[in-house]
Amino acid sequence: MSQEELIQNCRKGNRKAQELLYRNYAAALYGVCLKYSRNKTEAEDNLHDSFMTIYEKIGQYRSKGSFEGWMKRITVNTVLQKYRKEEPLNVVHENTAGEITVDSIYSDISLQTLLEYIRELPNKYRTTFNLYVLDGYTHKEIGELLGTSIGTSKSNLARARLLLKEKIETKISQSVIGMIMVVVGSYL
Secondary structure, X not given: OOHHHHHHHHHOOOHHHHHHHHHHHHHHHHHHHXXXXXXXXXXXXXXXXXXXXXXXXXXXXOOOOOHHHHHHHHHHHHHHXXXXXXXXXXXOOOOOOOOOOOOHHHHHOOHHHHHHHXXXXXXHXXXXXXXXXXXXXXXXXXXHHHOOXXXXXXXXXXXXXXXXXXXXXXXXXXXXXXXXXXXXXXXX
16 A cells, blocks of 8 residues: 555545554654653653544645654644643743853763653753754744743753753763772772
């Protein structure tokens, strides 16, 4: 079945087509959900909600642009809408004039560890970080998506970066202390 036939059958409410759509795209959309969720269970819930919205709105897809891109946009919006209801994305009053830079010493952190740290961020910071850094949204677009100002987006991004930097520095410090203990232990 071609993608166009699949879309047409889903528009008609065909359960087999919906199941096939899910099987074809669940992994990619789960990755999007995981990026914006605190844990795997929450990501699974967000994936379910996203597919329900996709099934409901598939009639709005006009075959312009990537279908997968359209579904990813629906997924991001579904997750953000859920977080908007749970927790307001308020301004954080901090001095954000200086950008947080990450030194090359941090390059030893694995991608899996970094993604874990990102998932541990509070919702407003994780969401802003993912939208800006991983998905390439502008602060203006983030403000529109989240119903906040550009300044709030910038502030939340700076705070997210600072929290990530602190987590990474803590991990590195613990690793260095561990190596020192091993070396000292070998001399005892």
